[in-house]
Amino acid sequence: MAGPRLELPILQNWSCHNCGGCCRQHLIEVTEAEKQRILDQKWTAQDGIHGPVLEWHAGPPWRKRYRLAHQQDGGCVFLDDRGLCRIHAKFGESAKPLACRIYPYAFHPAGRSFVVSLRYSCPSVVGNRGTPVSQQSSALKRLAEAVIPAGAEKIPPPRLTADDRVDWPDFLAFVEALDHTLADPTAPLVVRLVRAVTWTTLVGQSAFEKLRGSRIRELIGLLMEAARVDLPALPQQIDQPSPMGRLYFRTLVAQYARKDTVTDLSGGLWGRWRLFRAILTFTRGTGDVPPLQERFRSVPFASLEKPFGPLEPEADEILTRYFRVKIQGLHFCGRAYYDVPFAEGFHSLALMLPVTLWLARWLAVGDGRERLSIDDISTALAVADHHHGYSPALGQAAARSRVRSLAETMDLTRLCLWYSQ
Ligand code: SF4
Structure with a gap:
């Protein structure tokens, strides 16, 4: 065989x-x-x-x-x-x-x-x-x-949107286009990622009904071009995400920063109470960030919001490889990711950029530095990806609706840009 x-x-x-x-x-x-x-x-x-x-x-x-x-x-x-x-x-x-x-x-x-x-x-x-x-x-x-x-x-392909499913060849055309957007060597990662968020948001809002085959490929081409024209390069002015966007982001980032080994989960009632209090502090976002695992130190929330400088080429390579492996491996939607449709799954994946950079800033500040090292980014990515697609909390309705809301309000784009500077 x-x-x-x-x-x-x-x-x-x-x-x-x-x-x-x-x-x-x-x-x-x-x-x-x-x-x-x-x-x-x-x-x-x-x-x-x-x-x-x-x-x-x-x-x-x-x-x-x-x-x-x-x-x-x-x-x-x-x-x-x-x-x-x-x-x-x-x-x-x-x-x-x-x-x-x-x-x-x-x-x-x-x-x-x-x-x-x-x-x-x-x-x-x-x-x-x-x-x-x-x-x-x-x-x-x-x-x-x-x-x-x-x-x-x-097994049928993952849904394209909440209401639409196309066949495998058409579905894979979307995935290939996503990978193509991320592979562009002429733009920094954050620009490529934001372009992909822009055109996949439009996909998520569209009804494909009878569009199939070459018509779908034509449409994808138009959407990709519109996203490229919309963001030709890094913008001069980067806006802070909205207060609601920052709140949703902190709630999600707390899930990615947790540790869930047997030892952590066996903390009993006291352990659950400490986790609950830590999540409340994340929701408020003032004072010090509660260290959710040993490698993170207690640092002021405000210290993570200053610019840390653009990503080094090596960090760009690691994160680009991460996104492309996850896209090519269909590790962001359908059965591989809480059974969510293509666009929503990609938005959850794109959120991994600000999540990783936020956690990397936390490691750097805890170590008394104002610049990110490759170690900070590598460790932060390993911590966050441990949960991505595997932690039940991220597949629950509340977490999914926060990701959808971040994409609809364009806070996802702002978060990507804000933490990449
Ligand atoms: S490989 Fe599996 S069985 Fe072996 S030590 Fe690791 S977790 Fe245990």
Whole structure:
């Protein structure tokens, strides 16, 4: 059998560098078969395992769902002192739960083929470190066969707008146009991103009804050109986002700044109360930013609103690669992103620019600096992308309606420009 046809990102390198970060920050739910396999592996104190390897974490007593147990510091029970996986070391890579084998990859249907995206919560993905993904097709094919269900090629494309769905070739024409907008080498990232926000907002407001094929491509071309004419270069004057836009933004950024490891989630009532108070402070936006995780220090909200200078070329490269990998990998709408339509999903993705830059400013100010370093941007991107498409809070109606409102009022554009200066 030939297996699924995969389209791999050409811009991205990745190999695991055994930092162990993913084994500290994710909850790994296991299937019944994986649970049995792990129990059959018969882990003992001689292997360095003290206590149960699995925990009941969801479902009623008659249909329990299990996840891998965690150590006191939040790391997976199988993570050893050198940051290596004990299952991998003793039984080989294929003996690990599928979720561990797949990370940081994600496979998404794209008509007759499947596209591959990557999660930027992994520092090696952000740093573009390792073997080009385009050269890893055999290993990825094996993973794809394990993860892609039978009949997946019949999955319809994500909705284009709330009310419209086109077929795969037309849908992919929109995605290709988006990637083309982001690839323009003549403009800085923020200009390209704002142009894309502008034309996708028009897509979101349009009714496509009988428009199909070449007529759709013609329309996309016109929308892209209008967006380019509307913003030929960085504007001289950059307006602050509206008070409502800033409020919505802070509420969303608080979700991206959270930490949700087992240790953080097991803080009980006191932990939830502290989180609630922190979110209220984010809503007010005055005084000091409450540090939602250890790496962030308490700094005044106002200190994050001053200009930090334009993005360095290296930062532009990292963020451009991020957006293009997510777009090419369809990692921003449909099943890959809370089942939202194309335009809304792209607006959530575009919001990652101000979110990342805001978090990077927070790291820089906490360190006594007024300029962003590449480390600030890389760390901020990894922190934010951990949640993007995976934190249930971002898929809830309230968060989605805030993103839609930011796009409709043009505050999304203002946020992108404001935090890029
Ligand atoms: S099983 Fe291995 S790879 Fe999976 S989270 Fe645990 S230590 Fe990491």
